[in-house]
Amino acid sequence: MSDAPTQTPADGYAETPELHERIDRIGFGLVGGATVMFFLGFVFAYFYLRSLDNNSLWRPAGVEPPDGYGIAIAAALALSAAAFGYAARVAKRGESGWVAASGLALVLGLFACVAQCFEYAHIPFGPESGGYASVFFGWTALYVVVTLIALWRVETIFAVGLRHHGEVGAAVPEGFVPGATYWALLAAIGVLAWVVLYLL
Secondary structure, X not given: OOOOOXXXXXXXXXXXXXXXXXXXXXXXXXXXXXXXXXXHHHHHHHXXXXXXXXXXXXXXXXXXXXXXXXXXXHHHHHHHHHHHHHHHHHHHOOOOOHHHHHHHHHHHHHHHHHHHHHHXXXXXXXXXXXXXXXXXXXXXXXXXXXXXHHHHHHHHHHHHHXXXXXXXXXXXXXXXXXXXXXXXXXXHHHHHHHHHHXXX
């Protein structure tokens, strides 16, 4: 009789952690490329409508978003991406402390979304107030939607960390590093939105 372990048909098709990581990396790369192309449309619309300035209605007087909200949103996004990137690096090295960092990233990301909603309540113009206003509302509203979808991934990784907190040899959640890379990309788009919409 052979002492070799028996292998079921399902075991032969089991995906290795390396394959999971590759799938996540490729998937997040594709989603990242699609996200960049999507928001490039708003960058193009901003500069195109600004150059046309039909009937001098690109940005009428009084169409100025509150600077404080813009700074708070951009800063929260940048800090959130930094915290989640740190968490991914720490987790990959097998060290502890990444759960708290990923939780901080989640809180800061949610704060940015809530701050954007509060800004809408204190903005002195609407989407019909010229070309700039329409780009502003379109860009920021859709950005919040995409950000909330991405935060779902941040939340699931944080939840896994809480569930297995303190366990010896607990596995790192799959897709952590690609997820952190995508979150950094999305935060960079948010900072770009602040530069274009508030500073230019």
